Amino acid sequence: NPDRDRAMTGTFQQGFAWGAATAAYQIEGAWDEDGKGASIWDTFSHHEGNIYGNHNGDIACDSYHKIYQDVELMKQLGLTHYRFSISWPRILPDGTSKTINQAGIDYYRELIDALLEANIKPMVTLYHWDLPQALQDIGGWENDMIVVYFNQYADVCFREFGDKVKLWITFNEPSEFIKEGYETGCLAPGLKHQGTSVYRVAHNVLLSHGTAWRTYDNKYRASQKGMVGICLVCNWAIPYSNSKEDVDATERFIMFMFGWFANPIFGSGDYPEAMKQQVMMKSREQGLTSSRLPDFNEEEKSLILGTMDFLGLNYYTTKRVRHLASPTYPASLDADQDLHCTYDDDWPTSGSTWLRPVPWGFRELLRWVKNKYNNPPIYITENGFSDPNLESEGYPNLDDICRSKYIRSHINELLKAYIMDDVDIRGYMTWSLTDNFEWCDGYSSKFGLYHVDFTDPSRPRTPKTSVKTYRQIVKDNGFL
Numbered sequence: 056n057p058d059r060d061r062a063m064t065g066t067f068q069q070g071f072a073w074g075a076a077t078a079a080y081q082i083e084g085a086w087d088e089d090g091k092g093a094s095i096w097d098t099f100s101h102h103e104g105n106i107y108g109n110h111n112g113d114i115a116c117d118s119y120h121k122i123y124q125d126v127e128l129m130k131q132l133g134l135t136h137y138r139f140s141i142s143w144p145r146i147l148p149d150g151t152s153k154t155i156n157q158a159g160i161d162y163y164r165e166l167i168d169a170l171l172e173a174n175i176k177p178m179v180t181l182y183h184w185d186l187p188q189a190l191q192d193i194g195g196w197e198n199d200m201i202v203v204y205f206n207q208y209a210d211v212c213f214r215e216f217g218d219k220v221k222l223w224i225t226f227n228e229p230s231e232f233i234k235e236g237y238e239t240g241c242l243a244p245g246l247k248h249q250g251t252s253v254y255r256v257a258h259n260v261l262l263s264h265g266t267a268w269r270t271y272d273n274k275y276r277a278s279q280k281g282m283v284g285i286c287l288v289c290n291w292a293i294p295y296s297n298s299k300e301d302v303d304a305t306e307r308f309i310m311f312m313f314g315w316f317a318n319p320i321f322g323s324g325d326y327p328e329a330m331k332q333q334v335m336m337k338s339r340e341q342g343l344t345s346s347r348l349p350d351f352n353e354e355e356k357s358l359i360l361g362t363m364d365f366l367g368l369n370y371y372t373t374k375r376v377r378h379l380a381s382p383t384y385p386a387s388l389d390a391d392q393d394l395h396c397t398y399d400d401d402w403p404t405s406g407s408t409w410l411r412p413v414p415w416g417f418r419e420l421l422r423w424v425k426n427k428y429n430n431p432p433i434y435i436t437e438n439g440f441s442d443p444n445l446e447s448e449g450y451p452n453l454d455d456i457c458r459s460k461y462i463r464s465h466i467n468e469l470l471k472a473y474i475m476d477d478v479d480i481r482g483y484m485t486w487s488l489t490d491n492f493e494w495c496d497g498y499s500s501k502f503g504l505y506h507v508d509f510t511d512p513s514r515p516r517t518p519k520t521s522v523k524t525y526r527q528i529v530k531d532n533g534f535l
């Protein structure tokens with residue numbers, strides 16, 4: 056449908072949030088400075104063979120020492136918002152509120168003040184994957200006690216920064232760090248606990264989220280008047296064929312990726328039916344008497360349901376989904392879904408195998424979320440593109456026309472969702488401000504609007520062409 060891709064002119068509402076997003080471990084560096092404790096990412100990346108080229112985040116973009124340079128980049132873009140994350144062990148070195156590292160608090164206060172001085176509002180993620188190693192040593196998210204520790208940490212952050220931070224995100228992409236951290240082992244802590252752990256961990260993450268939201272609601276909301284949300288990543292998905300099997304598999308795919316967290320927090324108040332049925336069926340096949348997916352008791356359900364002031368939605372790509380029965384063993388989150396994902400060959404490529412730009416999928420996803428979950432307020436908290444591997448053409452290539460195209464086309468679909476579909480969209484944060492430590496890809500994968508030279512000790516930042524593109528859209532509040 057060629058009409059689908061036609062660009063639209065128009066603007067977003069006054070006060071629309073325009074931002075860029077980052078995460079502590081990916082940019083800060085200073086991994087053991089000024090009293091910071093180790094995180095699971097320090098441990099994981101220091102272990103040979105876990106990361107491309109054995110890269111690590113010891114220095115990264117050195118953003119810990121470059122507050123004012125980074126704020127300058129945001130000013131050049133004309134941003135109204137900046138999404139960053141707090142490193143839990145930088146302020147609570149052993150994970151608990153027994154010891155507070157004042158230098159860590161001071162660092163984030165200085166950053167927040169510098170942002171506000173530049174008229175940029177902070178949006179702060181509490182957990183973007185860098186758990187204190189001390190808490191991993193007692194089981195991390197598999198230990199039910201984590202709910203208490205996360206709540207202590209959230210409470211310290213609300214207390215210390217809540218006078219100036221009005222937009223909070225508890226978790227970034229739980230589906231992602233749980234699957235890759237506890238089952239495939241691709242992300243820290245690198246565990247390969249197949250089949251059951253992911254569901255137990257998700258249960259604890261949901262309880263942690265709900266508890267922290269209630270702490271804000273009970274102790275801080277009246278005086279601080281902020282909002283607390285969660286970031287969920289969701290691909291759009293379309294069936295491989297019109298068969299009922301493929302259509303059902305597509306629905307399952309979205310439920311396992313998004314409904315797993317969305318339904319308990321702002322949907323039915325329980326795990327999705329498709330997920331419950333599927334994991335029960337698979338568990339029975341494996342000779343288990345109960346499902347590997349835990350049940351919520353009523354108390355847990357009511358603790359979690361309704362604990363969301365806004366949805367942070369991360370969108371990158373779309374998949375084509377086909378039903379495919381998986382073998383009974385080994386049990387895994389993937390095998391539980393009985394499906395196979397592909398993409399269409401005519402979807403363009405990027406520097407990441409998993410990322411095929413499909414802008415219209417963005418609008419479809421937004422419309423689906425609106426209808427399925429009763430029109431929640433949505434901030435796009437991540438959307439971005441990795442530079443194709445241009446080594447052969449001489450790196451760095453700062454003329455990132457593909458990123459410009461990605462940004463323009465995705466924001467245009469967002470505009471259609473806002474104007475034509477009445478989706479309640481409050482803002483858009485691009486991933487990412489600068490090139491940074493891209494998890495297991497190290498520095499080989501580049502998502503930044505600004506290039507960073509990681510071979511230079513001063514980590515100079517240079518604008519790519521997409522800076523101009525994004526600055527114009529921000530200035531026009533859309534497309535004039």
Ligand code: PNW
Binds near residue numbers: 437
């Ligand atoms: C995000 N997907 O992860 C993370 O939040 C960032 O820290 C990361 O740097 C960025 O994407 C780029 O990789 C994703 O399934 C996880 O489409 C999964 C998906 C996309 C992004």
